[in-house]
Amino acid sequence: MKKLWCIVYRTGGTDNFKWRRSLNFAGRGAAILRASEMREAGYHAMVFDYYLSMSAGLPDTFSV
Secondary structure, X not given: OOOOEEEEEXXXXXXXXXXXXOOOEOOHHHHHHHHXXXXXXXXXXXXXXXXXXXXXXXXXXXXX
């Protein structure tokens, strides 16, 4: 099975934050680029394995 990637990122303030994940990316390079753009916008973002993030129960929140 081909590995898919997503971005796991944090929304909200210090006391009311939630972890979210993006829809999947086929390439890790594209996910890394988008995560760096999100970091520049002020989000705490990291690239993560898509299927592992699904098993953790993180909801899809946006598509890129």
